[in-house]
Amino acid sequence: MTTESFDLYPVTRLAAVREATAKAGLDALLLTPGADLRYVTGYSALPLERLTCLVVPAEGDAFLMVPRLELAAAEHSPASRLGVEFVPWDETDDPYAHVAARLGSPAAVGLADHMWAMQSLRFRAAMPAAEQILAGTALAPLRMRKSPAEAAALREAGAAIDAVHAQVPGLLRAGRTEREVGRDIADAIIASGHASVDFVIVGSGPNGASPHHDLSDRVIEAGDVVVVDIGGTMPSGYCSDSTRTYSVGEPPADFTAYYEVLRRAQDAACAAVRPGVSCESIDAAAREVIAEAGYGDLFIHRTGHGIGIETHEEPYIVAGNTEPLAPGYAFSVEPGIYLAGRHGARIEDIVICGEQEGERLNNRPRELIVV
Template identity: 50%
Template sequence: MTPSVSHEFARPTSARTARLASELAASGVDVAFAFPGSDLKYLLGEELHSHERLTTLVVPAQGTPTLVLPDLEATAAVHELAGAAGAAVRTWQDGEDAIAMALSVGGTLDGNASAVAVSDDAPARHVVPLQDSLGARVRLLTPVLDTLRAVKSEEEIADLAAAGEAIDRVHRRMAEFLQVGRTEREVAELIDAAIVEEGHTHAEFIIVGSGPNGADPHHDVSDRRIESGDIVVVDIGGPLPSGYNSDSTRTYSMGEPSEQVAREYAELEEAQARSRAAVRPGISANEIDAAGRRHLESVGLGERFIHRTGHGIGLSVHESPYISSDSDTVLAEGMAFSIEPGIYLRGSWGARLEDIVVVTSDGVRELNNAPRGLTVL
């Protein structure tokens, strides 16, 4: 029942809590409560699991952050993590009012705080009592913390680059796994093992969409057997021990593709290249989406591109910034996200091409380098 702490990713994180406090003050938020999940992992540098007992990092806009957690889980490793984050530690025992303690260290028990934020991962069993004790509604921490998490440090980019290289190695082995006669599920089991072999802690997701299943962007796997002539979409990823994730999609042809498939895939490849080439600081996310979408529309494939162009990535597979037609987020150096246009013909076939990129000072760095063409197996 102790928190899970690996120390493989332990780094001083006091700068992150300090930046969060500054953002809270600028946003008019008095105090934030970060619960176990990706937000707390970002702030502490490690993941904590507290089960049903309350664990939260309390970050006031003014004052010292405090990690509140059960006494039985306050190991030396946890104290070390809190210290690196510039946080004090307060513990509680069964029978004590943990919510009251969290409110007290946050300076909100006396009703002084008018604006309180909680992380997305906050469980209802804690948020409802917290809100009831405050006598006021809480807001999401996401708009504030996303601003910080979206811009990666050099260390974070190095972790994402390592994740990209690891998943590229899996895609380069795809001929071992994708074979006519195997079911999608059987292929996924082989890919799952390879993802771990290539350095991930586990596979966070595996999509193997063969033939008509490839036309479903969020297909998982099924017992359909792969047939000669199938176009197969393989979307895979997961975290390294650092916690930073990979996410890459490639499309494969089981034998030579038809002239139509080859031609349309080439247009998809061109669309993705145009979106990648458009990446630079100061451009808005919707312009990245438009760069590839306009090309597909110009060749009559626009209606078959039915989702956004991409999503941010880091400690979560999906996080800010989101690359979509309705996003006016202005890209900044250090932002990392996917570029993954797709074309889908319901009941027939589909294709998607996905890479992770990072905004540099004057352009873009590509973190995936496995072949992007329609690979014939």
């Protein structure tokens, strides 16, 4: 089943957002270009110094402030199906004052989580009595629970990035640089059906011990372990993210000793996924296996992050997050072990919580692949 079988931006979503706004104690949400606006409307507006802002009052009708020169783009976006009023503004207008006048005297407004500081401060000046709160207070509970359409989009993304990992063994060989391999992987991400490349990590040898290493001109050598973490955004707007670890020839003995521990830890965390268990318990399931084997100090990051229209979004799979999983929650499970200056390893799958258990959306082999 493909994402075309579903509606990723149903008209009912706006009503749910309005209800969530009221439940969060906010008078309105102010959503500027970015993930929050895309989630509610499907409109991928350009982030400009000119204000584009969807205003969703807790009571009353939503409206979209849009620069007149961007009106045609807005009208041709999925936002046109929602029945919201489009309010074009001209170069000499003050759109912030217009929003303030329409809202009256709000006590609290929710700002898009990634709103530019420039825009936040202008809203503060236009509505000085309004407390500013992150819109995520209202939107996160909605965005975390993926609809059937969103789950289908994430499955599609998972299959596409799996197809790229299937090509990686043919790209890794001694004598090539990380950057050369990375360029080939980026091309493969687009060829697999992604609309854009979000990141390509090729961490060879000691660079694999840096979880967010990018690409460098380091030449891959025989015996190197290589961490390959890649992802992109599909035409649907939903993201992929998957990590596999490879070895160019036989790996070092100390690496082999901990890689199997890592694989068991990742399996344990994936197996623990089911409705009602806390996010931190998934983190603990992976961390306990690694700690018991004596590598606890070498697992230096959280076990995972939510994924959807952003690569990193809620829920975060980390100690202290007591949020209980619910059907539709989608997130990465990616424990890692890193020996600074020598090598590292990470195994990452996207998992979605079902009605009874978790479903892995990435299905490439998790055993070490020696090329």
